[in-house]
Amino acid sequence: MTNLSLTLSELDQRLLKSGITGWRGANHDIDSAINSENWAAIDRAQNDRALHANAIALIFHKYTDTATEQGAQS
Secondary structure, three states, rough: OOOOOOOHHHHHHHHHHHHHHHHHHOOOOHHHHHHHHOOOHHHHHHHHHHHHHHHHHHHHHHHHHOOOHHHHOO
């Protein structure tokens, strides 16, 4: 297994922590909405989870380099 080590700015650390907390909360909200068969709440929670996942991905992409041979344009 390969370990990933990044040095994040203080702001990005806070944003990442908030994003992970929000993503986990949205997962809980999805479970609760499914149990109550509340389709509108499921949709809202899925959208919320997607927003948090995108924020997390943007932070990681900000700090990782993509080499040209991996498909990035030079």
